[in-house]
Each structure stands twice: as structure tokens, then as C-alpha cells.
Amino acid sequence: MVTIYDIAKLANVSPMTVSRVINNNGNIKETTKQRVENAIKDLGYIPNSAARSLTSKKTRILSLILTDITNPFFTKVARGAEDKAMEIGYQVLLSNTDEDAEKESEYINMILSTRVDGVIIAPTGDQSLKEIERLRNQNIPVVLIDRELDNFNGDIVVGDSYEGSRKLVEHLIELGHRRIALINGPSNISTARERRRGYVETLKLSSLPIHDRYISEINYKQDDAKSVIKKLISLPKQEQPTAIFAANNFIAISTIKALQSFGLSVPNDISVVSFDDIEPIDSFNPFLTVASQPAYSFGMLAMQLLIQRMEEKESNEPRKIVLPPEIIVRKSSTPYKK
Amino acid sequence: MVTIYDIAKLANVSPMTVSRVINNNGNIKETTKQRVENAIKDLGYIPNSAARSLTSKKTRILSLILTDITNPFFTKVARGAEDKAMEIGYQVLLSNTDEDAEKESEYINMILSTRVDGVIIAPTGDQSLKEIERLRNQNIPVVLIDRELDNFNGDIVVGDSYEGSRKLVEHLIELGHRRIALINGPSNISTARERRRGYVETLKLSSLPIHDRYISEINYKQDDAKSVIKKLISLPKQEQPTAIFAANNFIAISTIKALQSFGLSVPNDISVVSFDDIEPIDSFNPFLTVASQPAYSFGMLAMQLLIQRMEEKESNEPRKIVLPPEIIVRKSSTPYKK
DNA sequence: ATGAAAGCGCTAACAG
DNA sequence: CTGTTAGCGCTTTCAT
Numbered sequence: 001m002v003t004i005y006d007i008a009k010l011a012n013v014s015p016m017t018v019s020r021v022i023n024n025n026g027n028i029k030e031t032t033k034q035r036v037e038n039a040i041k042d043l044g045y046i047p048n049s050a051a052r053s054l055t056s057k058k059t060r061i062l063s064l065i066l067t068d069i070t071n072p073f074f075t076k077v078a079r080g081a082e083d084k085a086m087e088i089g090y091q092v093l094l095s096n097t098d099e100d101a102e103k104e105s106e107y108i109n110m111i112l113s114t115r116v117d118g119v120i121i122a123p124t125g126d127q128s129l130k131e132i133e134r135l136r137n138q139n140i141p142v143v144l145i146d147r148e149l150d151n152f153n154g155d156i157v158v159g160d161s162y163e164g165s166r167k168l169v170e171h172l173i174e175l176g177h178r179r180i181a182l183i184n185g186p187s188n189i190s191t192a193r194e195r196r197r198g199y200v201e202t203l204k205l206s207s208l209p210i211h212d213r214y215i216s217e218i219n220y221k222q223d224d225a226k227s228v229i230k231k232l233i234s235l236p237k238q239e240q241p242t243a244i245f246a247a248n249n250f251i252a253i254s255t256i257k258a259l260q261s262f263g264l265s266v267p268n269d270i271s272v273v274s275f276d277d278i279e280p281i282d283s284f285n286p287f288l289t290v291a292s293q294p295a296y297s298f299g300m301l302a303m304q305l306l307i308q309r310m311e312e313k314e315s316n317e318p319r320k321i322v323l324p325p326e327i328i329v330r331k332s333s334t335p336y337k338k
Numbered sequence: 339m340v341t342i343y344d345i346a347k348l349a350n351v352s353p354m355t356v357s358r359v360i361n362n363n364g365n366i367k368e369t370t371k372q373r374v375e376n377a378i379k380d381l382g383y384i385p386n387s388a389a390r391s392l393t394s395k396k397t398r399i400l401s402l403i404l405t406d407i408t409n410p411f412f413t414k415v416a417r418g419a420e421d422k423a424m425e426i427g428y429q430v431l432l433s434n435t436d437e438d439a440e441k442e443s444e445y446i447n448m449i450l451s452t453r454v455d456g457v458i459i460a461p462t463g464d465q466s467l468k469e470i471e472r473l474r475n476q477n478i479p480v481v482l483i484d485r486e487l488d489n490f491n492g493d494i495v496v497g498d499s500y501e502g503s504r505k506l507v508e509h510l511i512e513l514g515h516r517r518i519a520l521i522n523g524p525s526n527i528s529t530a531r532e533r534r535r536g537y538v539e540t541l542k543l544s545s546l547p548i549h550d551r552y553i554s555e556i557n558y559k560q561d562d563a564k565s566v567i568k569k570l571i572s573l574p575k576q577e578q579p580t581a582i583f584a585a586n587n588f589i590a591i592s593t594i595k596a597l598q599s600f601g602l603s604v605p606n607d608i609s610v611v612s613f614d615d616i617e618p619i620d621s622f623n624p625f626l627t628v629a630s631q632p633a634y635s636f637g638m639l640a641m642q643l644l645i646q647r648m649e650e651k652e653s654n655e656p657r658k659i660v661l662p663p664e665i666i667v668r669k670s671s672t673p674y675k676k
Numbered sequence: 677a678t679g680a681a682a683g684c685g686c687t688a689a690c691a692g
Numbered sequence: 693c694t695g696t697t698a699g700c701g702c703t704t705t706c707a708t
Contacts, residue, residue: 003700013678016704020677027677028678048392050388050701052703054685056702075407079434095429112384113386115387115388351695355694366693367694370693391700392686393686394687
């Protein structure tokens with residue numbers, strides 16, 4: 001392995017001078033700088049990050065902890081984050097927690113050992129706070145993405161789940177639907193709580209009743225809407241919902257599949273709307289009516305916040321970015337027909 | 339920062355003993371082991387990877403270089419690779435080259451500096467070989483994924499592009515299509531060459547003519563099928579293709595969009611088939627007829643090969659895994675109607 | 677403008 | 693079963 005000592009010898013300078021040239025700091029005479037650079041090229045020298053990190057306490061590695069990169073929303077988040085990181089010379093470690101708190105904890109252990117310079121995380125739930133505190137105790141900046149945590153007191157990038165839900169449900173009401181079911185994510189996740197709040201308050205504002213039997217919770221990513229659908233369609237005909245608000249794209253897919261398995265078609269028999277796009281196909285074969293969130297921006301902005309936080313000297317106020325969703329009406333929602 | 343010295347002091351042993359406990363090697367008396375472990379817990383000690391790497395020459399970090407995680411095929415590849423890596427305690431750095439050789443080279447520079455233990459890469463093209471040699475010169479094991487490289491002589495996981503193309507084109511011929519266009523990826527990528535070969539030979543076997551004007555090349559990920567489509571539909575009516583074989587999912591999307599922009603609908607006016615699924619929507623709103631590849635397995639198997647390669651002492655023969663695609667007929671391809 | 681010395685946190689090699 | 697010494701490759705600090 002080629003080290004700065006090899007370069008030093010070849011260029012007839014001290015290792016320290018080589019270090020200065022590499023890091024472009026300190027005053028170096030132009031001619032010696034040239035000599036060193038030539039030696040570096042000749043020997044194909046590559047700095048050893050581990051050695052650098054040991055002294056500098058910086059790894060130039062960032063961590064991105066998502067629930068599942070396979071969800072198109074997070075795919076784009078990842079892309080946005082990665083692009084921004086690359087732009088300023090950071091590399092990013094990717095982790096999928098699958099909404100599993102234990103996995104999340106394990107990843108945080110690994111990350112703590114790797115001593116990344118910063119972390120962007122979509123927490124698996126409210127209990128994630130204590131895991132995240134472990135990071136902050138080591139002075140590792142953390143930016144929350146997509147999901148809030150009470151008492152977090154740090155930077156965060158989220159969508160407006162409440163507003164998106166309001167508009168989605170309003171849309172269904174405008175179409176004439178009165179019996180609207182919500183298939184929500186787990187209530188220990190902030191987005192689920194907000195989406196429920198949007199759903200409930202919109203019904204209230206339209207003086208529509210809120211029935212517990214129309215509200216259910218399933219995991220954001222598991223494919224298990226079937227039992228919920230079964231319950232809903234076993235209600236007396238006149239009480240069956242005519243529209244379903246699925247809290248995210250995976251739930252929507254699971255819901256539509258379940259409906260199909262019971263011989264119900266969307267939107268002919270029932271309308272379905274949800275949060276988050278199902279790209280890339282929606283672009284040419286539009287189907288699902290959604291509250292679309294700017295996922296790429298989520299990632300990019302979170303990375304931007306993180307970088308600013310890493311580079312600042314004194315710690316400034318926590319910043320919160322809220323991105324509005326865009327309602328895109330497509331085929332899966334149609335007027336209520338008696 | 340808590341170091342092994344702090345632990346050593348508290349547990350009344352030497353740092354070396356602490357190291358032995360952490361790495362679980364060497365014989366340690368059970369009681370001292372307990373003392374050390376307690377001290378570790380009490381002080382919240384976390385090993386410093388940088389220091390470890392400096393001596394061990396191992397980072398326990400792997401690199402995954404893809405063209406674009408946003409492509410559902412690569413999303414799944416990434417997930418497969420990450421899952422496997424996690425299973426054995428490795429972390430993975432993700433990079434998107436966007437089919438850009440320069441970006442690829444930059445990433446390899448960073449990776450060389452980070453000194454990852456291994457690399458899985460979908461090369462941007464044949465010219466990538468010399469970049470990859472830079473890795474292998476540093477004794478970093480490399481596994482190729484999805485795309486082959488002449489003279490690579492290492493482990494590789496690919497799909498059977500030739501076979502998939504044959505079946506796709508056969509399918510179109512069986513439907514009665516005779517004028518079938520190919521919109522291919524760049525010919526400096528092995529999959530593009532193989533898919534073209536499959537296309538050409540299948541036509542030959544059916545005694546159908548091969549016309550250069552039916553064959554075009556665009557980038558695998560750029561959204562620029564429009565000019566190709568324009569050329570095709572400006573042909574005399576009797577010469578216009580009645581079906582298009584798009585070499586991958588992104589080209590298919592771009593193609594269908596372009597067709598739509600010219601007022602042509604799929605499959606009513608023209609059939610389209612392609613390589614690689616467009617998940618997750620195909621699962622409930624099936625549209626595109628494809629040669630579907632087991633992307634998750636691509637990633638998982640590549641990671642498995644990589645790990646084996648990293649852990650072996652003597653270097654064994656290069657291994658090549660070829661995964662067969664599965665033809666899934668959906669709505670985008672219909673019988674030729676005169 | 678350049679260099680020497682010391683040390684970052686850990687482990688390999690040897691000693692006892 | 694446990695400890696000592698030295699060194700991984702680099703940078704910080706202090707000299708010159």
C-alpha cells in the first residue's frame with residue numbers, strides 16, 4: 001500500500017508536506033507542490049480514510065435509515081439524499097428497517113460504531129426517540145424525515161399529512177361519497193395520527209358521522225388489508241363504505257388486491273384514494289387518486305439540513321420544513337352511484 | 339470518547355484483554371470477562387471502526403454501484419443486496435451512476451479511499467473495465483451485476499437477455515405481428531447487445547426480414563424515445579411497425595408516453611413489450627407484457643458471491659450465475675389486426 | 677515554507 | 693490466561 005511516506009520519500013519532502021498538499025492547507029511553495037503531486041500520480045497514491053478518520057474524527061460517511069427502499073416514496077427520498085450528498089463529497093450508507101424497531105436499533109449500533117458524520121432517519125415509531133438520542137449523545141446530527149417525534153427538538157422534513165388527508169376526503173365527499181372508510185397505519189407513527197385527524201375532522205366539517213367500524217389500522221408495509229376488507233364487506237349492504245382512504249401507497253395496493261380477491265373492482269364497486277404515488281407507472285397508465293408528496297425534495301432538503309448542521313459551529317435553532325402534498329385525481333375515485 | 343483504555347482501567351485489566359473480550363477471541367477467564375463486559379455497559383463503550391480498520395484492513399463496508407435506484411429493477415437489486423449484507427453484519431454504501439462513466443469513476447475514487455471490503459457494480463458500459471481494474475488492483479473483490487464485461491474474469495450475476503428477448507419477440511410473432519421494432523439501449527452495454535441478438539435471431543428463425551430502420555438505440559434511462567417514435571410513424575402506413583420491443587422498463591415507459599403524445603394508444607394501435615417489471619403497480623393493475631427478471635435474487639446472490647470471495651483464502655475460479663427471465667403476458671400486447 | 681514528534685484507538689506479535 | 697510493545701496511516705502541535 002502506498003502511504004504519504006512513500007510520496008514523501010519520492011518527492012524529497014516530509015510526510016507533513018505531503019499531507020498539506022493533499023488537504024490543500026498551509027503554504028506550500030508551488031514547485032514542491034508540483035513535485036508532491038507528481039509523486040502522488042506516479043505512485044497512484046490514495047488517502048486512507050480510516051487513518052484520516054482516526055485523527056480528524058470525520059468519516060465523510062452519512063447514514064440514511066428508511067423503512068423500505070422498495071416503497072417508491074422512499075426510493076425517491078433516497079435518490080434525493082444521495083444526489084445531494086454526492087454533490088459535496090459524502091457517501092451514504094443505506095438501511096431498511098422494515099418498520100421494525102429492533103432492526104432499527106441494530107442499525108443504529110452499527111452506525112454508532114462506523115461513526116458516521118450524520119444521520120437521516122424515518123423513525124419506525126414513537127419509541128425510536130430513545131434510539132435517536134443515542135446518536136445525539138455522541139454528537140451525531142440527526143435529521144428526521146417523513147415522521148415527527150414528540151420531544152425530538154431537532155431538524156425535520158415532513159409532508160403535510162393533515163392537509164393532504166383533508167383534501168383527499170373532501171374530494172371523496174364532493175364525489176358524493178358518505179360512507180368512507182380509513183385504513184390507516186399504526187398510531188405510533190405521526191403520519192398515521194395526522195392522517196386520521198384529517199379524515200375525522202373533514203367528516204365532522206361535512207356533518208358526516210364518524211364510525212369506529214370504518215377506521216382500522218394495519219402496518220404501513222405489510223400486505224394484510226384482506227381481513228379489514230373482509231370485515232367491511234360483511235357489513236349490511238347499506239352500511240358498507242363506498243370509498244376507502246388508504247393511508248399510504250402500500251396499503252392502497254394491498255387494499256385494491258384484497259378488493260379484487262373478493263370480486264370487487266376499483267372504482268366501479270368502490271373508490272380508493274391514498275397518500276403517495278406509485279411510480280413510475282402512474283406517469284403513463286394513471287390509476288390511483290393520491291396525495292402525491294415531493295419525495296425527491298424530502299431527501300434532498302433533509303440532506304441539505306444535515307450538511308448545514310454538520311458544518312455549523314454553534315448550534316442554531318431546530319428547523320422544520322413542511323412540504324405540501326399535491327392531490328392528483330385519477331381513475332380510482334369516481335362519483336358515488338346509488 | 340470512551341476507549342478500551344477507559345474500560346481497561348475500570349475493569350482492572352490491560353487494554354488487550356478488553357480487545358479480546360470485544361472480539362471474543364483468545365481465552366479469557368469467565369470472571370474477568372464479566373468484569374470487562376460490565377465496564378463496557380457502564381461506560382457505554384462503542385468500538386471505533388476507524389481504529390479497527392487501520393489495523394485490520396477491513397472496514398465491514400461494502401459498496402453497491404447501480405445506475406439508478408429509481409429503476410424498480412435496481413430498487414429490488416439493492417434491497418436483495420442490502421438484506422444479505424445486513425444478515426452478516428456488513429453495511430452498504432449506495433451509489434447511482436446514471437449510466438455516466440465519469441460519475442462512475444468518481445464514485446470509484448471515493449470507494450478506493452474508503453477502502454470498502456468489496457464492490458457490487460452494474461457497469462455503465464464496456465469502458466468500465468479499466469475502472470474496475472483499479473479496484474481489483476487494490477485486491478478489492480468485485481462482483482458484476484446485470485451486465486457483463488469482456489475480459490473481466492471475475493464473479494458475475496446476470497439475466498438471460500438473449501433468451502428473454504427470443505421469447506418476447508416470439509410472443510409478438512405468435513400474435514401475428516410481422517413488423518416489429520426494437521428500441522434498444524446503447525450497444526456498449528452487454529444486455530443491449532444480447533437483446534438485439536435475441537431480436538435479430540428470432541426474426542431470422544421466423545424468416546422475417548431485419549430492417550435497420552426498425553432498430554434504434556437510446557439511453558437506458560433517458561426519456562427520449564420520442565424522436566425514435568416520430569421516425570417510425572413517419573414511415574408509409576404499410577411499413578410502420580405494429581409492435582415495439584423496448585429493451586427495458588424505462589425505455590418502455592418513454593416509448594408509451596411518446597406514442598400517447600402522438601395520439602397512439604397501447605395496445606389498440608400498437609403493441610409494446612419490454613424487459614423488466616414496473617412494480618409495484620403491475621401487481622394489481624397489470625399492463626405491460628414483460629420479460630420479468632428476479633431482481634431481488636440478483637442482489638442477494640451477488641452479495642453472496644461477494645461475501646464468499648471476501649472470506650476465501652485462496653482465490654477460486656470465477657463463478658457466473660445466469661438467472662432466467664419469466665415472460666408475463668399482460669395487456670400491452672394484443673393480436674395483430676389488419 | 678517545511679519538518680519532527682506525538683498520538684488518534686485499536687490489534688498483531690510476542691512474552692510470561 | 694493476561695500483559696507489553698509496537699505500529700497501522702494520518703494529522704495536530706510545536707519548532708525552525
